[in-house]
Amino acid sequence: MEKYENLLPRFLDYVKTETRSDENSTTIPSTATQVAFQQKLAAELNGIGLTKVNYNDVNGYLTALLPSNLTKKVPAIGFLAHIDTADFNAENINPQIVENYDGQAIIKLDAAGEFVLDPAEFPNLKNYAGQTLITTDGRTLLGADDKSGVAEIMTAMSYLIAHPEVNHGDLWVGFGPDEEIGTGADKFDVKAFPADFAYTVDGGPLGQLEYETFNAASLDVEIKGKNVHPSTAKGIMVNALQLGIDFQNALPAAEVPEKTAGRQGFFHLLSFNGTVDAAKMSYIIRDFERTGLEQRKQLAREIADKINQDYGEERVKVILHDQYYNMVEVMKDHLDVVRLAEQAMKALQITPDEEPVRGGTDGSKISFMGLPTPNLFAGGENMHGRYEFVSLQVMAQAVDVILKISELNAQ
Known part of the structure; x- marks a missing residue:
């Protein structure tokens, strides 16, 4: 994990900041906490060296560019994540770190043991034996949906800036509001985000690659x-x-x-x-x-x-x-974007899981706006509640996929 030493502290810092969206609000973003978080991210983007950092107060999106370091022109890629959390308690989040999870024992979330992560109830836990898990303390959600995606994108950009020897074309990043209430991408400005294609980093377990939605x-x-x-x-x-x-x-x-x-x-x-x-x-x-x-x-x-x-x-x-609408209506004509992600995962010995997603992403709307945008895994499990958790190793693998997509595209 030394390769991405800032990934965990970055993620923990993000989830401790409350950014729950509000479907009854009439503002964009729907909550002031999201605006404050975007300002915080903007300062970080500027600090690590991205350019054209811009917060759009009309649609609530924060965008930035990592310029190409190539002498030739290749397609520009966008990486997107949302900053809001779902309709569950998101105040005073207190993440717990479980190192070297044994895959069998029950993880007690709260001191009283009222809420537990038990493989008998959540069999996917068995996939994470030996890994470092970040969980809730039983009172709140975690916010890995989608602050894991935000942290992964930010970490990938930071890595590329620190390693200019890694070739890449123009990379646009975008952090959006209000995905959980279904309105975040309504006013997304495609012209102000001049990528040729994009990926939302908003999926679940390792390998998810989604281009068909409800x-x-x-x-x-x-x-x-x-x-x-x-x-x-x-x-x-x-x-x-x-x-x-x-x-x-x-x-x-x-x-x-x-x-x-x-x-x-x-x-x-x-x-x-x-x-x-x-x-x-x-x-x-x-x-x-x-x-x-x-x-x-x-x-x-x-x-x-x-x-x-x-x-x-x-x-x-x-x-x-x-x-x-189901993004496959658009993506069926842009399967090269999916194939690039497949190639990146396979190069990293990750098996792509292309099952249709029983939900939607901001990419569902953005794809219909003319920017093909399938969805990549970000690592979260049991999202939107007190049993949410994420593996640090899977988050690092998501960073690897972002970097590998950028590298393959540069070739």
Whole structure:
């Protein structure tokens, strides 16, 4: 690990800075803590020697350039990561370091032992025997999604500046906000990021190379009830909570995240709040096929229509918003970008894992903006909660892949 001696302290410093995004905010970025973190990263980019360091206050992106050291022109590459963390406690993160993990014993996260990392529950832990793991203390998430990617990109750029003998073309880096709430890349400025292709460094375990994602939409259900005293409610009361239950029960019971895998899509109820008088439900809808997404959206409309017909008036209103589309629609015409990453991984004895990602990345949107952007592994596991962890060795291998892509591209 001496090769990247600053990788661990850099990562620990990043995750201890709170940057949780807020879907209810109307600002860009959605939280002031993200702006402050971008300013911190900008100072670091300037300090290690990158040029054209720029924070765009319109879209919240921080970008910078490591200029080519070649005499010939080769394609410019972009490396992107997001700075925000997910909707889970992210204050006062206290990372724990487990050196030489034995692959078997339970790792206690908190002092009381209420929360544990047990291979019986999380079998992927067995892949990390002998490695150094960074975990939470059981109270918060870790933030490896995606501060591992931020640290890896920053470490790779720092290494290249310290080793000018390593050939590379123009390398653009970009750190973006609000990926976790699905809005971060909405205003990404492709013209201000003049890479020929890019990679998000936002994947999970070693070897992940993703260029197929879900198609995604949000679904909000607004329900209008009628509240009267229960003693005289017969034939008059309309319980908005019950209508919400009826709506949920009309969806396919098996098409939820906890019962699907592989290429199966789902409806995911995120929140259900209200009273007898009014209620609101929020869902995300996912499907690998665009036609499948449209069918799911239509089903939601039909359920609402049926309830409204039963009551003879509009009691249930659905609001649908497309979030992103399957990047394979773009990437199928740019598989050379994928092949370059494959070549880099194989040169490092890393087996590429190209399973479709049951989610999305900023690259999903950015690819449709004209910049082909598949996703590379960053190392995090069990993301978005207290059981999140990352291997320091896998993070170092992610740095290796960034460097190897840059080196192969220079050839």
